[in-house]
Amino acid sequence: MKESGIAGAAELLGQAREVFHDDAAALAVVDDLETRLKEPLRIAVAGMVKAGKSTLLNAIIGEEIAPTDAGECTRVVTWYRYGHTPKITLYPYRGVPRTLPVTREDGRLVFSLGDTPADDVERLVVDWPSASLHDFTLIDTPGIASLSQDVSGRSTAFLLPEDAPTAADAVIYLMRHLHASDVRFLESFKDTAAGQSGTVNALAVLSRADEIGAGRIDSLISAAVIADKYSRDQNLKPLALGVVPVAGLLAQSARTMRQADCDALTLLAQMDRNQRERMMLSADRFIRLEGPGELDPAAKASLVQRFGLFGIRLGVALVRGGTTDPTELAHELARRSGLGTLIDTIGYLFQTRADALKARAAVVGLESLLRGIPKERTASLEAAMEKLHTGAHEFRELRLLAVLRTSGTGLDGHHEAEAERLVGGRGSTAALRLGLEPDADTGQITEAARNCLNRWRLLAENPLTEPTALDACRVVLRSCEGMLASMPAAH
Template sequence: MSHDAPTLDEAVRRLLQEAWHLSGEDGHAAAQLDRLYGRLQEPLHIAVVGPRRSGKSTVVNGLIGDQVAPLPLGDGHDVVTWYTDGAQPHVIAWTADGAARELATTRTTRGLRLDPRTTRSSGITDLKVAWPARSLRHLTLVDTPGADPADDGHRAASEPAVAEADAILYASPEIRATDLHLLHNAQHGAVATATPVNTVIVLTHADQVGGGRIDALLTARQLARRHQRDPAVTATCSGVVAYGGLVALAGRTLSDADFTAVAAIAAAPRDAQDACLMSADRFAGEDCPLPVDADVRRRLLHRFGIHGVRLATTLARTGCATRTELAAELVRRSGLAELREVVTGCFVERRTVLKARTALAGLDRLADRMPGQDGVHLRARIEQLLATAHDFRELRLLAAMRSGQVAFTAEAGAEAQRLLGGNGTDAAVRLGADHELSGGELWDLTADALRRWQQHAEDPRLGLPERRAAAAVVRSCEGMLVGLGR
């Protein structure tokens, strides 16, 4: 591997410059190229999409670490909302004619709220929310209006944001055939076909599985793992993660008053607890015999959900003796850590290749409108880059392994996935090694992996797809050796 070979980012920038020269005096094309080039400088754009009431806002809130979504307008409808990092919270509204203005907001116990008098019938199409959050330093979250597959109006409102997103989090309480069909249809165009779209399905409402039993989150995790072994699911996404949004947010924002109320419920006689926690209606009812006011119980129910109240009460009764302990255990059980790990491993650590993919998709659309041989030439250059860039080859191979098109033994398959960056692109993660190892130790481990996969690539007992896949793993190992140096 040559030290002088351009990186993927450099190759894409060169192709944008080439397209600029081909566009000539076309002002519209020049504006599109300016926007594509600008996107390369911006944080990763992750669109959060899904049906209405699918829990998209709990995904946004969990990743941000605060209750800021949703932001309905004065007439009650939602618009595309962009969450970015900012020193101070503020909201900018955009209208269809490109005008922008800052909106007054109020912070409530239910999150950030807009003044309905300033947004009703205002023609607002997009909101941009600046919020001080460490998690937003490397990404922008795009919360899209919830829609049913047949709802063309809402789909039209969110399609541009989804089409131009670098990655997608698809939120849904369950994986249905309509969800898979929608995700499959999103993978159209030469770039999407050559570089499988990076989508992660988030099983929201995981705390409601089985009627919200105490083991609901555990059951939801098992369900997510089963989905990840389903070829119909793995063909459309990079992973499936179960997430209890209310439990996660309850843990992140647990107050002393909340803990006091939960502890009082946990100290009540078990028969009273069991009777009142059978349903949300019983728990919130005026005749509930628990030693906590009805208003406090309804507040807990709104913030925790009935499963969250059951879980928090059980945890408080069986060992979480302080607010800090209870908050930490709620967050741990919610699946928030797994969700963040998936977003980091699948998206943030691959932001260079994902942003390059977005730029190439934009160039592909531009090539369709270029006259004569200019469009043909640009499309050929795009296809050449897609075919030769190893970053894209890794994505294609990971997708092929997930869908069963390439099949190694369980041990070899797990190692191949790691070395290809399926668990993260850091060298130590690819090698399954301790982050404390020195560069020399990582180099030795990489060299061992390289020799092992060179043998796989030449093994006549393996099928042709597996030998080709092994050769790609060899290429990844060679890239790591160059990066580690010696």
Template sequence: MNLAAQTRLLLEQAYDAYRDSPRAASWLGRHLDRFSDPLRLAVVGGPATGKSTMVSAIAGQELSGQGDGMRWFRAAPSRSQNELTLIDTPAIDEHATPQTIEGICAEADAVLYLVRHPHNADLGFLHTLQDHAIARASAVNSVVVLSRADELGGGRVDALISARQIARRYRREPELRGLCQDVVPVAGLLAAGGRTLREAEFDALVDLAAVPKAELEPQLLSADRFLASTGQPGAVLLERFGLFGVRLAITLIRRGAQTLPSLAAQLVPRSGLAELRDSIDQYFTEREEVLKARSALLGLEVVLRMEPRPATPALAAELERVVVSAHEFRELRLLAALRTGRIALPPELAAEAVRLLGGHGTGIAERLGGDGSQHAVLDAIRRWRELAERPGAGTGERRAAAVVVRSCEALAAGPL
């Protein structure tokens, strides 16, 4: 029985035990219902991190208005074809109330935490996410996003290259271990603008691209110069794309992107949005049952702690057993560690480990590279067990191999 099935069963038992408590029964019933709902992904960050812009980019639609509370949107299906509910949250700063933070933690199955620059990032919210024994044991539900990645590269056309190098270094920082699965750079304005490019904006960019380079380039040295020379039309472009996006769009138009669809098709990949959507798929939507189970286990612990009953000790013991034995959490932690370089294996072994852990899809065929035979499973178990028991292997290698062996044994036992 996998983690989701065990969690459902435990919730149903708790629901029966708390049926006479309207508040507890409602809370448990909501978590049971959430297994049938799309995964809930909260976009969280401080002021000026571009939360609403990032939601627009992921959802592929412009968001209307601003709100003080949480706003909910349905994202278009991505590679996994699983639906996704996006939550645009209030800014997390010194004025954020404990109720706001608790509300986000209670509603979200997973979190994108937006920061402008890694060197002055406030990671307090991520620490709050793990401020619970169950959460620390299952710290697999957050990704840090460098949401204004173009600024890290000085707004140059190749700014995302610099931002990716910074992200690679940052994701290995000791302070991030146990706090997030990955760090992904995205030029948020460019991503949102590219996905929702309007005809009038495209025409304005085409007009700018027609201006001789010697005349236009001095205007593009700073936002102030650009505004002084273009006025209100330029202000609209800056608000929608940023100076980095305007520069890049003009360059692409000059190189042949002469239609709106062709320009949009080139802007979005250069924003880093594809990498972010891949991370969302790999860590969240493809593991939505695991993350929903995690939310439910946290919710159940709250009920057991707040309203003790005669059945509470037995339910608490079963809850602890489910969390401790949840191999799915170990899989996700190791998958992130391999992808971010926090654990190093030889390239061929690392690639095979990612596949066997479900990094290219969680089905048997995807995990085994197309060969779902029992012989292939047993062969994988043998090879990885040898590595786990090899005297000369490092501690990290042996631990990683032991997790892969357990994944293979689950494949041998039946569907995950």
């Protein structure tokens, strides 16, 4: 990110500290915004009840540390962030934070709130030494539209605060199908302070994609077709950057695969095909019918719970196809689950513009703080904020992205699609902006950027270009110039 955005936001917060030097409450807000600017990107995982939020979170992290049952802790907003040693901290609404014991059962992290009711807990913070948490903090939220209004209200209050910026920089929104309630939530999130950052900050996930094809081995193919249809839906397109199908249960189990799982899949692969197919007509038949001899009903029930019938079918097919090494099998199952595509998408949509999103969130938080305070006290701060708004190109890109995905710019469809890509709507690296392969070299990037710059300059100078489209052209031109300027000079 250019220095004007992240450094400008930090400078603004420094000025705010001077303005509010005698206001403890305001200084606490400034402290929080400064911390947010320095910390990794915050990504919330949201969705309706039973959408598979905790399961997908475990898959992304690569360990079973988020509770997936319907216990007390699933009613609490829980932060998962990088820490050198495992630690769980409970933050109550009243009183001081306290550390909870870190215990594991059968490989899973177990939470115990002790004598503190879940209703009295503001949040849990789990520090965990996982490489996956180096670049972003994941926030697990209770199910939206829960039968319990209190539980649903926790997510709503956290993700859609009425008078403050949301604590999340972006949202991964899980859905089983596209319902009106999903669209309503994403519309509400876009209208929060985070949404006002000037871009669409949500990525939609079909989190139980294997169920779309009734657990057939080609279920993910069917799910990909539906995801593509949803991504072009006129109600959803302005609210989400895309729709990614993921078999969440398979992704979690593949990332936490055990030797016993591999052994069980190998035994099933060695069975008579007809006998195996009869067994796998349903989960109940799979557990109840005999065979193979080495797998008792309890072992088969565990396999169904961890992988589902889709995962078992896919695992057996891979073993029969020659993938017998446990590590290779786990990697291939994770890849087939759609998890790799999701992680890559999070990377190029959110992580590559993390500084821009964090800087804009800090500015929005400062704007919220200034409301209701006499203008004479904050005049210089507001002037500096307006200067940053107009001068930071990263913010202009974010605003253009919002316009491109909602009201439009007056450009034709082809140019709007190219403008969205060039200003980072599909990822902020130069190669992604220019539609090149990720490993494109400096020469290819320079040539493509120069061609785009010339093409958009001609469009901006064309007298037939709509006046409403000129602002978009100027932003795109500046983005192309920035890409060229970032390339090493030729020797």
